[in-house]
Amino acid sequence: MNCETCQLKELEVEPREIKDVLRCILHTIFFHRTLSLVRPKDVDCEFFEITYVQCGLPELEKEVDEKIDQFVAWVEKHPHRSSQVCLSFFDEKNKHPGWFGNKTERQALEESSSRRVALESSIHEVLFQIINFANEKKDHIPPIPDRIFNHEISIPR
């Protein structure tokens, strides 16, 4: 399996920050990998002085929020455990994660207090990680479709 994988830096976030952080990271990835026509939408983080960009696709926003809610519910049921969220992109031609399968993210979430400033800096690092990876690894990207690539957001169960 030829799969470009990007493992992002681990982040220690508080439970109430999970949604905010995950939205920021996931939408940044989607923004870089949604090569169809998008109307960028600036969104301010709730807990951090970070402005990220969404694709402006309501369906995508809804899907991301649903997945995040499921993840948060899992975290509440399993406190004091680390977990990760994985975002994968699939090629249409190959239903299985083929040569375009992307395991683009791993994130460890812990219920521990953390300094917000340090976390904000870490989020910056993660975002630049995504930017660098998205720009460096793009040869494997198939031709630009007229819609978003097939994808899957995997959360622990």
Place this chain on the structure above:
Amino acid sequence: MSATSGAAAEPPMVEQVITEFFAKSLHIILESRSPYESSRNLTRPSPPSSPLSGSQPRDRWFNLALRDCPAALENFDLWRQSNLEPLVIDIVLLCQDSTSSSTAGCGKIIERWIIQYETRNFCGDNGNGSKNNVRKSRSSSGEDHSLYRATYQGSTVLLRSLHLVVRLLPAYSLFRDLNSSGRIRPLNLSHKISSFVEPFTRQEDAEMKHYAFAPIETLFGRLSLSVSYVPVLEVVAASESTTPVPPEIIKDYVGSPTTDFLKQFNSLPSAGIAPACIAMNRRHSWSIEHGAGTSVSPSPSPTDSEPHGSPQTCIPLRVSLKRGSHIQNASPSGQNKYTQFEECCHPSSPLSPSPSHSPSGSYPKNPLFRYRSTPVVIPTVKSGGASSRLPPSPCSKGKHQFSSHSDNLAPSPDDNSNVRKDLVSLGEVEKDKALQKVLSCNKYDLGYFHGLKLARTPSKLFIMGELDEHELAFACEDKDTIIDQLSRADISDREEQKMNEDAGGSSTRSPAAAIGALVRLLKTAPGLREGLQSDAGAVVPQEPSSVQKVVNEEHGSIASSSTVASSSLLKSRTATDALEELKKYREIKESIQNRRKTQSRDTKLGEKQTDGEP
């Protein structure tokens, strides 16, 4: 857009991609760095349901639909000569001079974006085998297409990264601040577009950080994008600490804070004052400063110049209000606070850390209305004013009738005004005698005494609180009861009486004082039946009026009674007396006229008789 001589030219499609890449990059950067060019685009409608609908042709490039093109891009395609020229965009932070309206002032480059296409002849040989293979297989159109796709796709991803990075750099926060403040702050962001790179000074280069995006390889070169930026913008904090307009203490404004009633505001809860003050310290179009850092502000305590528990101050508010009103900034008072509160019409405060507290709702209404001049003594010749001594009057309409100062001895409403004037002119008569006259009358009559409407029957004296003759506040069984009640309101007012008389009847005496005088009269007044007899026997040695003299001369039979009547009149002047006098005058007049007629007849008869005799 042609490559320089000696260098292989990119395929036309790639050249077009490169050209559009420059334009799109400039668009993305200026959209987030030019405050007032991008502010025009804030009303852009929400994205349509279909991504392709409503998109402009240029939006299709790189599938990135941006807001309206800034002004800097309007002529971009015209002045740009070649893709080989770098596109240098300097973002300059301007510190405007507060004394001048121009934007001249200190300028500092806080960001430099460099977009350039480097042909492989100029850039270093990366030694990448794949690129060499691409060059060798250029001839096929399919490969050209693939090259185009790769370039285009790479540019698409890069521009998305650029769109995100411009929002992660520190200058974006400043851009947002300037957009929201509306050019009030002494700072401004400007940009400079050029096709050459001015080297930084050592100092500038030392404080700058650099970030370079992954370049886009093309057939004969590469597209690169990089940024040099100042990691920390210290100018933001510096601007917040300056106060362009120094606060002043204005002492002579309306409503001195030393007024006692204003100090009542000190007892008001602090949430009603300080948060309101804080709530107004917000990022507002008229605020001069950003609203943080300064220290002076009103507070309930006269000695405390800081609002309790508030990191923000009210100086911006003070400064703005100072333009139109007089505000003290170091002498907090209820009046000062209220003026600030009253002036402010905008209670929302996105920046206020205080709890949400509507300053317009709970604050006591219009303490300015409570401010009043020195008390004015209102003439109290009113029946209603005697409430402390007499039972309250059920009807209030009559109070106004007592406001006239000339009504101290005013006759009943249906009386002749001429008589009233005569009574007023006879102001030498003490008012206590007026009450005696009231009591000496032996018939039901209506009179006024010091604003008190008195009505009496032979057996009862009514003190009416109102003018309505048919409304009797209460009835006193006898004179003694009246005296007892009125004696409670015996206030020395003889000086006021004299003043009132001198002034033609103007009186400011209180009803209580009037009642006091009435009491004195009642005490010294003879009995109702005795009055007339005593009057007849004890004529007050007063100089009779001219009318009285005529009466004495002309009418002998009536003279005695008129004398008695005149003496009675002199003793107490009431409306009844005036009526009686008027009647007597009329009788006298008629008698005189009758006498003349009779005399004339006698003379005529005598003349006829004399004429008849030889």
